[in-house]
Amino acid sequence: MRLRKFTIFDIGKNRNYFSDDLNKFYIKRISRKCYLPANTKMLELIKKYEGEFRISYSITGILIEQLEKWSPEALESFVKLVDTGCVELFNETYYHSLAYLISEREFKEQVKLHRKKIWEVFGVRPKIFRNTEAMFSNEIAKIAEKMGFRGIIAEGLSHILGWRSPNYLYTSPGSSIPVFLRNYKLSDDIGFRFSCRDWEEWPLTADKYASWLSMNEGDVINIFLDYETFGEHQWKETGIFEFLEHLPKEILKYEHLEFKTPSEILKKTKPVGIFDVPYISSWADVHRDLSAWLENEMQQHAFREIKSLEPVMRKRKDLIDYWRKLQTSDHFYYMCTKWFADGDVHKYFNCYETPYDAFINYMNVLSDLKMRAGIKC
Amino acid sequence: MIRMKVLMLGWEFPPFSSGGLGTHCYYLTKSLKEKNTQITFIMPGGSERIEPGIKLITTGSMRIIRLNVTLKPYRPSLSREVKIIASETPKEVYDESFFSNVKRYNELACEIGLEEDFDIIHCHDWMTFDAGVRLKKETGKPLVVTIHSTEFDRTGGLSVNDYISHMEWYGMFHADKVITVSNYMKKRIVEKYSVPPEKIKVIYNAVNPEEFWPSEIKPGFDEKIVLFLGRITLQKGPDYFLEAAKLVLEKEKNVKFVVVGKGDMLPSLIEKSLQLGIINHVFFTGYQKDIKTIYSMADVYVMPSVSEPFGITALEAMSSGTPVIVSKQSGISEAVKHRLTVDFWDVKELANKILGVLRYSPVKNELSKNGLQEARRMTWDRVAEKTLNVYHSVLQYYM
Numbered sequence: 001m002r003l004r005k006f007t008i009f010d011i012g013k014n015r016n017y018f019s020d021d022l023n024k025f026y027i028k029r030i031s032r033k034c035y036l037p038a039n040t041k042m043l044e045l046i047k048k049y050e051g052e053f054r055i056s057y058s059i060t061g062i063l064i065e066q067l068e069k070w071s072p073e074a075l076e077s078f079v080k081l082v083d084t085g086c087v088e089l090f091n092e093t094y095y096h097s098l099a100y101l102i103s104e105r106e107f108k109e110q111v112k113l114h115r116k117k118i119w120e121v122f123g124v125r126p127k128i129f130r131n132t133e134a135m136f137s138n139e140i141a142k143i144a145e146k147m148g149f150r151g152i153i154a155e156g157l158s159h160i161l162g163w164r165s166p167n168y169l170y171t172s173p174g175s176s177i178p179v180f181l182r183n184y185k186l187s188d189d190i191g192f193r194f195s196c197r198d199w200e201e202w203p204l205t206a207d208k209y210a211s212w213l214s215m216n217e218g219d220v221i222n223i224f225l226d227y228e229t230f231g232e233h234q235w236k237e238t239g240i241f242e243f244l245e246h247l248p249k250e251i252l253k254y255e256h257l258e259f260k261t262p263s264e265i266l267k268k269t270k271p272v273g274i275f276d277v278p279y280i281s282s283w284a285d286v287h288r289d290l291s292a293w294l295e296n297e298m299q300q301h302a303f304r305e306i307k308s309l310e311p312v313m314r315k316r317k318d319l320i321d322y323w324r325k326l327q328t329s330d331h332f333y334y335m336c337t338k339w340f341a342d343g344d345v346h347k348y349f350n351c352y353e354t355p356y357d358a359f360i361n362y363m364n365v366l367s368d369l370k371m372r373a374g375i376k377c
Numbered sequence: 378m379i380r381m382k383v384l385m386l387g388w389e390f391p392p393f394s395s396g397g398l399g400t401h402c403y404y405l406t407k408s409l410k411e412k413n414t415q416i417t418f419i420m421p422g423g424s425e426r427i428e429p430g431i432k433l434i435t436t437g438s439m440r441i442i443r444l445n446v447t448l449k450p451y452r453p454s455l456s457r458e459v460k461i462i463a464s465e466t467p468k469e470v471y472d473e474s475f476f477s478n479v480k481r482y483n484e485l486a487c488e489i490g491l492e493e494d495f496d497i498i499h500c501h502d503w504m505t506f507d508a509g510v511r512l513k514k515e516t517g518k519p520l521v522v523t524i525h526s527t528e529f530d531r532t533g534g535l536s537v538n539d540y541i542s543h544m545e546w547y548g549m550f551h552a553d554k555v556i557t558v559s560n561y562m563k564k565r566i567v568e569k570y571s572v573p574p575e576k577i578k579v580i581y582n583a584v585n586p587e588e589f590w591p592s593e594i595k596p597g598f599d600e601k602i603v604l605f606l607g608r609i610t611l612q613k614g615p616d617y618f619l620e621a622a623k624l625v626l627e628k629e630k631n632v633k634f635v636v637v638g639k640g641d642m643l644p645s646l647i648e649k650s651l652q653l654g655i656i657n658h659v660f661f662t663g664y665q666k667d668i669k670t671i672y673s674m675a676d677v678y679v680m681p682s683v684s685e686p687f688g689i690t691a692l693e694a695m696s697s698g699t700p701v702i703v704s705k706q707s708g709i710s711e712a713v714k715h716r717l718t719v720d721f722w723d724v725k726e727l728a729n730k731i732l733g734v735l736r737y738s739p740v741k742n743e744l745s746k747n748g749l750q751e752a753r754r755m756t757w758d759r760v761a762e763k764t765l766n767v768y769h770s771v772l773q774y775y776m
Contacts, residue, residue: 008736009729296743297742298737301739337747354716354718359737359743360734363736
């Protein structure tokens with residue numbers, strides 16, 4: 001949900017925080033380049049392999065809202081996929097937010113809101129949980145278990161795993177909920193390196209990739225990607241759709257490889273060890289922690305401000321949705337100065353010229369929200 | 378390694394000069410000297426009184442020949458009786474003596490240059506081009522020219538002097554290579570002077586960290602300070618500065634707008650601040666020789682130039698740990714990342730950004746910290762290195 005350009009002169013006057021134009025533009029673009037063609041392909045493959053090809057998706061509440069508004073055809077295609085019975089959906093926080101860092105209560109509420117939305121639109125109740133950007137810790141696992149989830153997603157951090165492989169289920173201290181670890185090497189081979197000509201494995205063909213998978217030891221290989229890989233991060237011209245086309249066939253050639261959804265995996269596979277993450281980790285950036293959103297003074301200040309509004313917002317049904325939309329991790333990501341000078345890969349989606357502009361814009365919006373809530377700035 | 382010998386035609390060193398040209402010449406020369414280059418530098422006298430004849434200074438491998446020609450790189454300040462009114466046909470405002478001084482400088486420079494021994498000629502801006510081209514023709518040595526600004530930038534396109542822009546073309550045409558201070562300038566040169574892009578090398582300006590660093594000195598009052606520092610002339614957009622000031626003051630009363638510098642627009646600027654009703658919040662300090670601590674005292678430095686080939690002052694501010702808001706129509710906006718930019722005419726957005734920096738201290742702190750680091754990477758040594766590469770690439774063809 002991109003913010004509109006909101007200047008200091010808009011505070012107290014303009015009540016419209018979110019840019020319909022920008023959001024419409026991005027949603028339409030991504031539907032055209034990714035969701036529609038990729039979903040069509042996935043549907044084809046599911047039918048072709050008669051149920052042997054299975055996938056999972058994690059679709060946030062605000063994305064569903066945006067699709068409802070600007071690309072109902074794309075939403076419809078997701079519904080069709082879920083209806084095949086070969087597709088599992090995960091639960092997220094409704095607003096793709098840092099809600100867990102706001103409070104446990106806010107986190108739980110956003111998870112419940114998402115659960116409700118998924119039920120309304122898809123008619124399913126997700127059993128697997130994935131926090132925003134795979135934010136994970138022992139505590140988060142505990143809470144997810146208490147909320148009734150049967151599995152949880154985390155980044156396969158090598159510094160936690162050590163010599164151990166991400167290709168098994170683990171549990172975290174304090175809970176027994178199985179943790180699915182993303183195999184980031186194999187996932188990023190497609191997600192990041194697919195079209196990289198300098199990569200020694202370029203070009204990546206489906207049969208080559210399948211052979212790598214076949215040589216991996218373990219119970220389960222979790223290939224988790226940004227869906228936008230198919231058509232956006234990797235443009236059509238790179239051959240990503242052809243790769244996708246051939247992938248199931250090549251993988252299914254191997255007797256010991258099969259596609260399964262997480263719930264199905266849970267039926268047969270048990271956790272084999274402990275995955276101890278006392279501090280919150282994520283899949284973001286090379287650091288795989290919270291630094292993509294909370295590293296510099298601007299991000300920390302903005303987050304503290306939004307967090308401090310919780311008590312007031314709980315009493316304002318008319319404002320709480322705005323408050324929650326302002327918790328979306330993207331806003332903080334845009335304020336990141338870490339890679340700024342190097343020409344950030346996410347600039348493609350960043351409508352701000354600099355992280356400083358992102359911060360000023362956000363703070364102006366926040367000032368207006370505070371004013372509406374009767375808080376003196 | 379054989380020492381390279383450079384004959385440089387350029388400008389009086391600070392503090393006798395005004396503007397980035399003098400600073401550039403001084404630091405470039407100094408850094409080149411440290412890279413085993415021998416420089417003979419022929420410059421006109423600035424405001425210094427010199428005896429008739431030629432003043433010769435030899436300092437190791439650098440000889441500075443200061444001619445008895447009074448010349449400044451910029452359009453002289455207008456007397457009160459003469460005003461340029463933009464709506465009327467622009468009038469020529471250079472007086473006779475200015476162009477005759479240019480001529481004299483070039484004649485003398487050529488005479489002296491012919492007696493010097495050098496491998497390459499390097500000229501800075503149009504006033505030196507006549508001599509530079511003549512020297513090239515007479516000695517057969519290659520010529521490099523640096524364009525620091527063009528008539529179009531200096532006049533905002535309003536009253537371009539044909540002779541000057543012709544000289545600019547003339548020098549670039551005969552040069553073996555053209556150096557300029559930004560891609561913004563390179564584009565202008567390609568478009569307005571039909572110079573092929575392959576001939577132009579962009580080398581960004583730099584800043585000396587020993588001259589500009591965050592100082593602890595604080596002003597005597599507690600209002601926030603928004604700083605404008607530069608020539609008070611059309612090109613620098615001081616009128617936009619004031620218009621933004623008015624908008625800022627509508628939201629925030631505790632702010633002072635400080636204008637440091639002199640120029641032809643100063644009287645009209647003072648009048649404007651009266652008209653806008655903000656005179657109590659605007660300080661005109663006049664020209665200040667020592668500006669080292671001024672940047673540090675400001676909460677934000679604003680450079681709303683209509684057209685700025687580079688904008689060294691913004692870099693000086695960054696080097697002093699002060700956040701900068703610069704015009705998009707400038708070289709510096711492309712050269713650095715840790716800055717805020719604005720279209721020079723967009724006073725509302727300029728006010729928005731000023732208020733953003735003043736109100737939200739985290740953005741001020743981050744811009745200050747990151748801007749400082751970035752400014753530290755823009756060294757004159759780097760400029761000299763790149764300039765030397767240009768010399769080498771040109772001399773290759775002459776071997």
